[in-house]
Amino acid sequence: MLKRENQLPKNTLDSVNPQGFGKLHSFIKPRRKELRWTEIPWEINLWEARQKASQQKQPLFIWAMNGNPLGCT
Amino acid sequence: MQNFVPVADNCSYTQNLQNMEGEFFCLIAEQGHYGGRTKPTTTRQGLYTCTLAGELLASINTRDGDEVAEMMRQALEKWHQKRGRAVEVAPGGYDYDPHNGRWEYPEDGLVLNLYARDLHRESGEVDSRWNLDRVWFTRDEVNSLIPENMVIGKNYPIPRHLARRIAKLHLVDIVRGESPRWKNEDLKQVEIALIAEEIIDDRMVLRLEGIVRNEAPPILYVNPFSNQKVDMPRGIELQLLGDLTYNQTAGTFENFDAIAVGSRWGATAFNARFDDLGPAPIGFAFELASDSMIDRTPPQAILSSYFEVV
Numbered sequence: 213m214l215k216r217e218n219q220l221p222k223n224t225l226d227s228v229n230p231q232g233f234g235k236l237h238s239f240i241k242p243r244r245k246e247l248r249w250t251e252i253p254w255e256i257n258l259w260e261a262r263q264k265a266s267q268q269k270q271p272l273f274i275w276a277m278n279g280n281p282l283g284c285t
Numbered sequence: 286m287q288n289f290v291p292v293a294d295n296c297s298y299t300q301n302l303q304n305m306e307g308e309f310f311c312l313i314a315e316q317g318h319y320g321g322r323t324k325p326t327t328t329r330q331g332l333y334t335c336t337l338a339g340e341l342l343a344s345i346n347t348r349d350g351d352e353v354a355e356m357m358r359q360a361l362e363k364w365h366q367k368r369g370r371a372v373e374v375a376p377g378g379y380d381y382d383p384h385n386g387r388w389e390y391p392e393d394g395l396v397l398n399l400y401a402r403d404l405h406r407e408s409g410e411v412d413s414r415w416n417l418d419r420v421w422f423t424r425d426e427v428n429s430l431i432p433e434n435m436v437i438g439k440n441y442p443i444p445r446h447l448a449r450r451i452a453k454l455h456l457v458d459i460v461r462g463e464s465p466r467w468k469n470e471d472l473k474q475v476e477i478a479l480i481a482e483e484i485i486d487d488r489m490v491l492r493l494e495g496i497v498r499n500e501a502p503p504i505l506y507v508n509p510f511s512n513q514k515v516d517m518p519r520g521i522e523l524q525l526l527g528d529l530t531y532n533q534t535a536g537t538f539e540n541f542d543a544i545a546v547g548s549r550w551g552a553t554a555f556n557a558r559f560d561d562l563g564p565a566p567i568g569f570a571f572e573l574a575s576d577s578m579i580d581r582t583p584p585q586a587i588l589s590s591y592f593e594v595v
Contacts, residue, residue, distance in 0.1 A: 218517045221309065221442075228526055228544070228546050229526070230526075230528075232411060233526055233528065233542075233544060235349055236404075236544050236546060236568060236570075237519045237542055237544050237570050238544075239402070239404075239568070240400050240401075240404075240415075240544065240568040240569065241400050241572065242400060242415060242417070243569050246415065250561065250577075250579055251364075252286050252291050254291050254292060254293045254578065254579065255290060255292040256291070256292070256293060256578050256579075256581070256582065257289065257292070258292055258294050258299060258306050258309065258310060259305070259306045259309075261290050261291075261292035262309070262337060264290050265290040265337055266337055268290060270288060270289055270290050270360075271288075271289055271290070271334050271335060271336055271337075271342055271360065271364045272289065272290050272291075272292060272333075272334065272335050272336075273286065273289035273290065273291045273292070273332070273333075273334050273339070273357070274292055274294055274310075274313065274332065274333040274334070274335070275291065275292070275293045275294065275362075276294045276295075276296035276299070276310070276329060276330055276331055276332070276333060277293075277294075277295065277297075277330050278295070278296065278297040278328055278330055278463065279295060279297065279585055280294075280295040280582050280583070280585070281293040281294070281295070281465050281524035282293045282419060282420060282579045282582040283328070283417060283418055283582040283583070283584070283585055284416055284418040284459050284463060284584075284585035285416070285462070285463060
C-alpha cells in the first residue's frame, strides 16, 4: 500500500477539473520504477523469438500469461 | 536476462493454437510446473526457459524476484551442460500468420495507452496495483472524431459507436486482474464529446468531456481457485476529462491526455475484488502510445469484435 501523497486532495473527484487534471493524470500513469520490465527487449512472437534464439545461440525465456503480459493481464 | 532471448506471450491464446507455434508452447508447458493440470483450470501461466528444440530447462509461476532469479540460474546451469546438443537450428520455412488475420495494427490510426489504478480512499490510503491496456482507432475513425469547421466552444459528441467502445471495452475494472468486458445492455449512460478551445493555424486544442455509467447484474461465475461466486452487481460511474491537440494538416493527434475518474463497485471472477466490493474510487488515464513493439500490443478485447459498431 502507498502512503498518502500530500499533493492529492482527499476527495479525488474534486480534482476532476482542469486545475487538478494534470496531477490526476500523472498519478494514474505508471511510475518509472513500475516500467522497469519494459527495459527488457521482449520479443512479441514465440516463433520469431525462436528464430532469434537460434541466431544468437541462446535459450528462450518465455513470460506466459492469460492476457498479453505486455498489456492487460 | 542477456543470456536469454526473452519473449512475452498470451498463453491463453497460444496454448489453443492448432499450429506449430501452439504445439511448441504446449510441448514446453507440459514439461513445466502446470504440466498435465486440468483443475482448477488449464492455464499454463508462468515463466519458462527452454532450448530451441523445446526441452524445458526450468519453469516457475511466481512474482517473487528472488525465485525468478534462482530459476534462471538453474536454467543456465542446465543450458551449459547441454550446450553442444541444445544449440539446434530452429525450424524454418514455416509460413504462418502470427495473428491468423484476426487483427491488424492501425498503422495510420490512433493508438492510446490506457492505465487503470485505484485512487485514494477517504482514509488517504491507496493500493499500488495498476494495469494497462491499449485503445485502437482506425484511420477512418480518427477522421470521424473531428467534425469539419469546428466552432470554438461548441460541444461535439464523438461518434456513438466510438464512445460506446471506450465505455464497453476499456472502462473496465482491470486494476487487480482481468475482467470481462461489459455487455451492450450494461451501458446505461455514455456521453463523450470534444470541445474546440483554440485553433491556431493547423492545430486544434480540444477539451474532452464525458460521463460513463455502466451497471451489470450478478453473473454468478465462480472463481475456481477460491470458489468465490460473483453474486453481486458490479458497476462503474466516471467523469471524463481530456486535453487533446489535433494537427489538421497531418490528420493526427499530437497530444491525447485524458482521464476517467469516479467510482467502481462489485467484483468479477478474476479481478481480485472479492475483498474490496466498494464502492471505491478508481481512475483511468489515456495517453498517446509510442511506436515501440510493446506499445503495439493489441487491446485485450481485440478478439471480442473490437471494431464492431455497438
